[in-house]
Amino acid sequence: MKAILIGFMGSGKTTVGKLLAAHLTLPHVDLDKKIVEYTGKEIKEIFSQYGEKKFRELEQKTLVEQLDKKGVLSTGGGTPISEQNLKILQAVKTPVILLETSLNTVLKRVAQSQDRPIINQLSRNELLELYNQRAPFYQRCADLRVTTDNRSPLEIVEWIKNNL
Ligand SMILES: Nc1ncnc2c1ncn2[C@@H]1O[C@H](COP(=O)(O)OP(=O)(O)OP(=O)(O)O)[C@@H](O)[C@H]1O
Ligand SMILES: O=C(O)C1=C[C@@H](O)[C@@H](O)[C@H](O)C1
Numbered sequence: 425m426k427a428i429l430i431g432f433m434g435s436g437k438t439t440v441g442k443l444l445a446a447h448l449t450l451p452h453v454d455l456d457k458k459i460v461e462y463t464g465k466e467i468k469e470i471f472s473q474y475g476e477k478k479f480r481e482l483e484q485k486t487l488v489e490q491l492d493k494k495g496v497l498s499t500g501g502g503t504p505i506s507e508q509n510l511k512i513l514q515a516v517k518t519p520v521i522l523l524e525t526s527l528n529t530v531l532k533r534v535a536q537s538q539d540r541p542i543i544n545q546l547s548r549n550e551l552l553e554l555y556n557q558r559a560p561f562y563q564r565c566a567d568l569r570v571t572t573d574n575r576s577p578l579e580i581v582e583w584i585k586n587n588l
């Protein structure tokens with residue numbers, strides 16, 4: 425992989441990853457999408473039918489499978505949130521880029537979406553707690569950090585290209 429994007433739900437990993445890959449004429453790989461293709465089920469169905477633990481197992485397996493491939497990898501929001509995955513992301517030679525987004529912006533972007541079981545299940549306060557809990561995991565494996573509040577996907581892609 426040429427770059428790995430990490431960050432909270434709604435930080436823009438999928439959107440920016442797709443655009444960055446197009447700018448670099450590389451394939452784009454989205455971990456969530458790979459899991460959906462592999463299982464033939466939507467993420468919310470995997471959560472409701474098999475539980476989050478099973479989803480995390482699939483996520484880790486898929487992450488390891490993709491690391492040596494060519495392209496730009498967009499992870500899921502929870503991918504770096506285990507000591508095992510953190511070790512994998514810290515050890516990888518590819519730059520890990522953290523898309524930093526305030527919780528307010530996250531909520532503006534994804535509050536209406538029904539695709540993210542974690543966002544749909546939690547109250548705003550619980551989400552804030554999760555956001556604060558996750559921040560150190562993201563920081564521990566990030567090589568580069570870019571703020572996405574008030575920046576368009578294209579501006580973020582330009583920033584990444586200039587800093588990669
Ligand atoms: N920089 C941005 N400015 C404005 N809107 C954005 C930006 N980045 C992403 N969005 C919008 O926010 C929503 C969520 O983006 P996206 O799906 O790329 O996030 P994600 O980080 O991949 O989330 P998840 O962790 O759930 O996969 C989309 O509707 C997208 O169009
Ligand atoms: O932040 C999370 O834990 C998640 C984010 C999404 O990308 C999906 O991987 C799933 O909805 C879980």
Ligand SMILES: [Mg+2]
Nearest residue numbers: 437438456498
């Ligand atoms: Mg995504």
